[in-house]
Amino acid sequence: MFGFILRRLGLLIPTFIGVSLVAFFFIRLLPGDPVLLLAGERGISPERYAELMHRFGFDLPLWQQFITYFTDLVQGDFGTSISTKKPIFTEFFTLFPATLELSFCAVIFAVVLGVPAGVIAAVKRNSWFDHTAMATALVGYSMPIFWWALLLIIVFSGMLGWTPVSGRISLMFFFPKVTGFMLIDSLLSGKAGAFQSAVSHLILPTIVLGTIPLAVIARQTRSAMLEVLGEDYIRTAKAKGLSPFRVVAVHALRNALIPVITTIGLQIGVLMAGAILTETIFSWPGIGKWMVDSIFRRDYPAVQGGLVLIALIVMGVNLVVDMLYGLVNPKIRHQR
Amino acid sequence: MPILEISNLSVDFRTVGGQFRAVDGVSMTVEPGEIVSIVGESGSGKSVSMLALMGLLPWTATITADKMMFDGKDLLTIPARERRRIVGKDLAMIFQEPMSSLNPCYTVGWQIGEVLKVHLGLDKRARRDRTVELLELVGIPSAAERLDTYPHQMSGGMNQRVMIAMAIACNPKLLIADEPTTALDVTIQAQILDLLAKLQRETGMALVLITHDMGVVAETANRVSVQYAGQKVEEQPVSELFADPHHPYTAALLSALPERATTRRLPSIPGVVPGQYDRPSGCLFSPRCAFVTERCVEKAPVTQGQAAGYALCHYPLNQGKPVGHPGPAAILDRRLSA
Amino acid sequence: MTAVSASVRPGRLKEFWRYFSENHGAVAGLVLFAALVFVALAAPLFAPFNPDQQFRDALLVPPMTRGSEGLFLLGTDALGRDILSRLIYGARFSLFIGVVVVSVSLIGGVIIGMFAGFFRGWVDTTIMRVMDVILAFPSLLLALTLVAILGPGLTNAMIAIAIVAQPHYVRLTRAAVLSERNRDYVTAARVSGAGPLWLMFVTILPNCMAPLIVQAALSFSGAILDAAALGFLGMGAQPPTPEWGTMLAEAREFITRAWWVVTFPGLAILITVLAINLMGDGLRDALDPKLKRS
Numbered sequence: 005m006f007g008f009i010l011r012r013l014g015l016l017i018p019t020f021i022g023v024s025l026v027a028f029f030f031i032r033l034l035p036g037d038p039v040l041l042l043a044g045e046r047g048i049s050p051e052r053y054a055e056l057m058h059r060f061g062f063d064l065p066l067w068q069q070f071i072t073y074f075t076d077l078v079q080g081d082f083g084t085s086i087s088t089k090k091p092i093f094t095e096f097f098t099l100f101p102a103t104l105e106l107s108f109c110a111v112i113f114a115v116v117l118g119v120p121a122g123v124i125a126a127v128k129r130n131s132w133f134d135h136t137a138m139a140t141a142l143v144g145y146s147m148p149i150f151w152w153a154l155l156l157i158i159v160f161s162g163m164l165g166w167t168p169v170s171g172r173i174s175l176m177f178f179f180p181k182v183t184g185f186m187l188i189d190s191l192l193s194g195k196a197g198a199f200q201s202a203v204s205h206l207i208l209p210t211i212v213l214g215t216i217p218l219a220v221i222a223r224q225t226r227s228a229m230l231e232v233l234g235e236d237y238i239r240t241a242k243a244k245g246l247s248p249f250r251v252v253a254v255h256a257l258r259n260a261l262i263p264v265i266t267t268i269g270l271q272i273g274v275l276m277a278g279a280i281l282t283e284t285i286f287s288w289p290g291i292g293k294w295m296v297d298s299i300f301r302r303d304y305p306a307v308q309g310g311l312v313l314i315a316l317i318v319m320g321v322n323l324v325v326d327m328l329y330g331l332v333n334p335k336i337r338h339q340r
Numbered sequence: 341m342p343i344l345e346i347s348n349l350s351v352d353f354r355t356v357g358g359q360f361r362a363v364d365g366v367s368m369t370v371e372p373g374e375i376v377s378i379v380g381e382s383g384s385g386k387s388v389s390m391l392a393l394m395g396l397l398p399w400t401a402t403i404t405a406d407k408m409m410f411d412g413k414d415l416l417t418i419p420a421r422e423r424r425r426i427v428g429k430d431l432a433m434i435f436q437e438p439m440s441s442l443n444p445c446y447t448v449g450w451q452i453g454e455v456l457k458v459h460l461g462l463d464k465r466a467r468r469d470r471t472v473e474l475l476e477l478v479g480i481p482s483a484a485e486r487l488d489t490y491p492h493q494m495s496g497g498m499n500q501r502v503m504i505a506m507a508i509a510c511n512p513k514l515l516i517a518d519e520p521t522t523a524l525d526v527t528i529q530a531q532i533l534d535l536l537a538k539l540q541r542e543t544g545m546a547l548v549l550i551t552h553d554m555g556v557v558a559e560t561a562n563r564v565s566v567q568y569a570g571q572k573v574e575e576q577p578v579s580e581l582f583a584d585p586h587h588p589y590t591a592a593l594l595s596a597l598p599e600r601a602t603t604r605r606l607p608s609i610p611g612v613v614p615g616q617y618d619r620p621s622g623c624l625f626s627p628r629c630a631f632v633t634e635r636c637v638e639k640a641p642v643t644q645g646q647a648a649g650y651a652l653c654h655y656p657l658n659q660g661k662p663v664g665h666p667g668p669a670a671i672l673d674r675r676l677s678a
Numbered sequence: 679m680t681a682v683s684a685s686v687r688p689g690r691l692k693e694f695w696r697y698f699s700e701n702h703g704a705v706a707g708l709v710l711f712a713a714l715v716f717v718a719l720a721a722p723l724f725a726p727f728n729p730d731q732q733f734r735d736a737l738l739v740p741p742m743t744r745g746s747e748g749l750f751l752l753g754t755d756a757l758g759r760d761i762l763s764r765l766i767y768g769a770r771f772s773l774f775i776g777v778v779v780v781s782v783s784l785i786g787g788v789i790i791g792m793f794a795g796f797f798r799g800w801v802d803t804t805i806m807r808v809m810d811v812i813l814a815f816p817s818l819l820l821a822l823t824l825v826a827i828l829g830p831g832l833t834n835a836m837i838a839i840a841i842v843a844q845p846h847y848v849r850l851t852r853a854a855v856l857s858e859r860n861r862d863y864v865t866a867a868r869v870s871g872a873g874p875l876w877l878m879f880v881t882i883l884p885n886c887m888a889p890l891i892v893q894a895a896l897s898f899s900g901a902i903l904d905a906a907a908l909g910f911l912g913m914g915a916q917p918p919t920p921e922w923g924t925m926l927a928e929a930r931e932f933i934t935r936a937w938w939v940v941t942f943p944g945l946a947i948l949i950t951v952l953a954i955n956l957m958g959d960g961l962r963d964a965l966d967p968k969l970k971r972s
Contacts, residue, residue: 146954242396245427247424277816335444
């Protein structure tokens, strides 16, 4: 197992170099001069311009710039944001908990509803539940989530007035940041109503971000379950005189979850893409919104650093999913 | 009193092309401590009747029977919950593919222990001890160390031993072995058969052995039921069957055995078991039979008496001669045209 | 989809249709999709108004309002443009985006994947590492950054989405080629003197079509969604283009006042994507031999 992880990590190195190369060249291809942009509308003297060019290293040949940038990267220095003047690494990880909290809730939402729905649909194949669930899943799978978000806002915030439209918590509440996770921090603050406020802010974004993963997981669980239910060992389990519930929950589910876990892992990329839209619509102060803002602000170092960090996270999650896969599937565990 | 009594069992499957009758009016009894073998080619419905008994058929199957009694309980009317108390405990079954019949996600020790927990309510300690005992009983070396291995880490023969251990865990009164050796190497086949016979002798359970291998039948069974295309075509004690088969199909199966071959080339039965779409009218074996006449094609035969081995045939054989047959001139030359 | 009839022999086409038509959802999707294509092609016939015509006396009127110029079936937007007409013309953009993205990424992906699978070695390694890099970024983020570099607009959005979609084709093609290249029929063709290009595209490719067709259907709907998302973020088609995502972006500020300006463009996207996905499911069931009922 340990050797397997090491080998996988080794495979990630070329990908990491590639990712940083892509991010590096992307921002050098972006239109507009970063230094002029930094100077703002007041303009800039030629001396100051040259000085700034030198300070950012833009006067060096491209390959030297890359070497410097890559060495910094490996040492954890992702550069400094032009608009906030803060280190990108710090800025990223100040915002990251918000995205993580939202994504985590969305995955939980998708798994908690999707896995049982898929299992029941498979067990009660061709029942009205199966048909309804799969039709719903197909609609969810085809959903333009930015529109879905607007619809939910119209209904739940506009018409019913149940949920707030933006942000992570009502502005009434003010407390120190401890973990960065609003659900936990609001509880720690001890302020009455803070937790409820955080939850109500989280509901709509969670549903929006979780919709596509929910649909994908439900569909995948159903088809994996159908395949497993036809296996010989399920017949053996029935021949042991086990209850239908035990056959499904103990013998079928665990085998069916093996491909489902891969699916959930693959949803992380989808989730990050979804976070960009969801966070923008709900003004959720996470990295998705930050990336979009940085792109619009032409904050090159932020875009560059953000791309690398997000790619690193996606790669890390994929690695974890692979290991999890080995954990639930004894066949793979022993192969390695 | 027989431990198992089935009469006139039929199983129909709903398929895209309409109803398909996989088992057609089969009857059989098994006495306690007896080894009965069901023989037939693939597709003859021999497994299906036993799966019906176990309640393991998919929902597309419809089961009808005059009688299906096991150990004094009517399996036709029994509620599912009651049946689950019998299945796996008093009535156990092992299957053809040992490699895929065990759950790949759990250790073999756990899978055997599960039966002990569900049916006997043994605690963890007792389960462990009994599992080791069972594994030793089925001839798995260093049993205690094998508890934590997964099915894919063992050979097919070993897995089949585990399946047997699981099946006999609660001392069943009847064990159904569905082609238990077909997927195994030839050397392992004999070991598994010996093991089954030994366990049957030691525990006194009844054994139904489903196979397509007449050699296996000769070595182990007391009584043989021959099935063809979902019908029982003959039933006799094993020695009588080998000495004097009454159905042409049985006779053809026996003459295909290498030990019994009289010619340099091994005889074979032309054609295959009819499927859903090529079911003949009249006798189902008529397209492949060496004695087929006009009557065989037109009219379905009735079951003969005990003296004729309950043969389902118009002209049951007696010492190789078809009784009441109009003579070679009446034999239709269908086999060549088919 | 014309790709199907081109790649499947007549006998197989008939069998394919038998499986496909068994799936009622797939047939419904096909009918819906055909209707959409027809509406898009014949947009001037269906649209009651010019999509860019502004009716100053009918700003933000709700559906079923009769204005001085006629009936606004789905209402008008903030500039007084008829929403139904804009949606009908918008169908052209969405379907065009889908066709362009799928063709570009399919052709590019198949060629690259063929080379990777056929030549193995460093060619393969290099190509696959590059694909890994592209796949390490969330697709929409990469597309968004690409569009930021190339400049906002429909063409650049399509290029960006095609680049992002293309690694899936590369992987599929490569996997299919790896499993096919040592089959007997390939060896036979090689022995009889077929060159590598012939082997790749004439001998092997037709036998790897099934997963590619399914992926094409999937990425067709994905492209429409991504393009709409880019439009929504202001990086896709630019106003006043009646592209559905762009229409949604323009409508956002009226979300509390005029539900129809927000509802209908999204519904149009949803229905189009749903029709394609229904078809895609049917295609997969009919083409995937693993799922074929015995």
